[in-house]
Amino acid sequence: MATRRFDAAKYLLARYPDTQVIVCDDGLQHLGLYRDLEICVFDDRGVGNGFLLPAGPLREPWPRAADLVLHTGAHPAFAGFTAQRTLARHALRADGSQIALAELARGGAKPLLALAAIAKPEDFFAMLRAQGLQLARTVALPDHYDFDSWLRNEYEGYTVICTEKDAVKLWPKKSDALAVPLVFTPEPAFMAQLDALLSVLLADRSNPKLSSPHGHTTT
Numbered sequence: 001m002a003t004r005r006f007d008a009a010k011y012l013l014a015r016y017p018d019t020q021v022i023v024c025d026d027g028l029q030h031l032g033l034y035r036d037l038e039i040c041v042f043d044d045r046g047v048g049n050g051f052l053l054p055a056g057p058l059r060e061p062w063p064r065a066a067d068l069v070l071h072t073g074a075h076p077a078f079a080g081f082t083a084q085r086t087l088a089r090h091a092l093r094a095d096g097s098q099i100a101l102a103e104l105a106r107g108g109a110k111p112l113l114a115l116a117a118i119a120k121p122e123d124f125f126a127m128l129r130a131q132g133l134q135l136a137r138t139v140a141l142p143d144h145y146d147f148d149s150w151l152r153n154e155y156e157g158y159t160v161i162c163t164e165k166d167a168v169k170l171w172p173k174k175s176d177a178l179a180v181p182l183v184f185t186p187e188p189a190f191m192a193q194l195d196a197l198l199s200v201l202l203a204d205r206s207n208p209k210l211s212s213p214h215g216h217t218t219t
Contacts, residue, residue, distance in 0.1 A: 006032045020202055029059055036201050039194075040066040043120075046077025067197060070190060081190035087127045091161060091178035094171045099178065101131045104161070111136030113158035117145035117166050124163055128180065133161075141166075147173055 002008035009022055024030065028038060040062075048057040069080030076082060090098040104112065114135045116124040121140035128135060137158065147169045160177040162170055167179035 004032070005030050009033060020205070021198065037068075037197055038066050039068045039070055040064070040080075041070045041072060042077065042080070043071075044073030044075050044077075068190065068193060070186060072184075081187055081193070083184060083186040083190065086183045086185070087131060088181040088183050089131075091180045092164070092167070093178060094167075094175045101128075101133060101180070104159075104178075105132035105134070107134070108159060110157060110159040112161055113137045113139065113155055114161050115139040115141060115166065115170075116163055117141035117143060117147075118163060119143050128161065145169075 002011060005024060005027065009024075012022065013019055024033060024035070027033060027035065028040070045057050047062045050056060050058070050062070052058050052060065069078075071077075071080050071082050072085055087101070089102070090100050091104065092098055112133055112135050114125050114128055114133075115121075115138070118124060121138075125135060125138045139155075145166070147166075150170070150173060155174075160170075160174060162177055162179055164179045164181050167177060170177050171179075
């Protein structure tokens, strides 16, 4: 795995030269990776107190130029498109098979332990409970936790349920953990505007007179 996004993008383009679009999460501050299209995403905190990390929630001053603004929370703080975040009705096993959350809600041989290593783990726990799951225990871990120091034996008596993000690093250590996908649904107007912007960018790339000699990618 590449430790730098620029290297990852170069490898991806070398391996799959027909790639037209690279989507980069949390990429606005990665200035070494050229971007054609920028989307600023806000949750219910909005700009908060207006300060940069660690004094506030912002990674750079706002307002700034952006192609699109998307709000994922229930109460947008200012103008922009909106999106809904819900959990899928099923959980995934490491082999890709599914189990319905309704089945987990009915109970099983082991109590449920929910863990999350995301920015707001309590949101994940609340969404599980809203689906009817009875959580015997919850474990909130630091965002981007690597699970290298995770004490597996402590949780042997539970059915562990987590986010898809965490499952990528957890499954090699606990293959029977269950991951619940997040269903992210932007409003149709956002997708229409995004498609329109991408269409223009991709049309420019197909014109040899307009294409960059450096092979810039759309992110």
